[in-house]
Amino acid sequence: MGLSDIAAGVEVTKKQQDRGVATVDETDADLAARLAEHADALPCEPAVAATVVEVYAGGRSIETAASVAEVAPTTAAKTLHLLGEQVSPVGPPGREIVRDWLDATLSRTEAMELSGVSERAFALAAYVETHEPIPGAREAVAATLSTGLGGGEPLAETMSSVSDLRES
Numbered sequence: 001m002g003l004s005d006i007a008a009g010v011e012v013t014k015k016q017q018d019r020g021v022a023t024v025d026e027t028d029a030d031l032a033a034r035l036a037e038h039a040d041a042l043p044c045e046p047a048v049a050a051t052v053v054e055v056y057a058g059g060r061s062i063e064t065a066a067s068v069a070e071v072a073p074t075t076a077a078k079t080l081h082l083l084g085e086q087v088s089p090v091g092p093p094g095r096e097i098v099r100d101w102l103d104a105t106l107s108r109t110e111a112m113e114l115s116g117v118s119e120r121a122f123a124l125a126a127y128v129e130t131h132e133p134i135p136g137a138r139e140a141v142a143a144t145l146s147t148g149l150g151g152g153e154p155l156a157e158t159m160s161s162v163s164d165l166r167e168s
Contacts (some may be wrong), residue, residue: 030139031050033046035140035141037136038140041082042079042082044075044079048102049069050066051068052065052079053065053083053145054144057144062076062080081128083141087128090115092116093165094116094125097114098122098129099129125152
């Protein structure tokens, strides 16, 4: 087989067809519908979880999101944690103390005293340490949490841009 045999039937054109990029966009479904797939693993109904995420993404506190969704603040925090948000009420040293308590190296009283948090915050920290975020759930809320409800960066007016830079 020669080169001419291989090239037989090949045509050269001056135009290319733009076939576009194949995309899959699941954001057409509302947030509650996207969370319904994870309903068994969430501590509340998907519609309630969607409300928590939407209010939280709008820049409000977990307590405010819980109030609007009519659930306990701890339930809202657990929901956000399971959806991939960082909600631990303790920092790295506090997380280590909670792990020591979970490993029975410290008593609960000692652990709470060393971490310096309330009983409610300590319970949430223990929950965060013992429960992994739901696989795939972060993707269900990523668009909402990354842009908030207002679209774009919630603190955009406080940020400078390249045009703000001037030579001295």
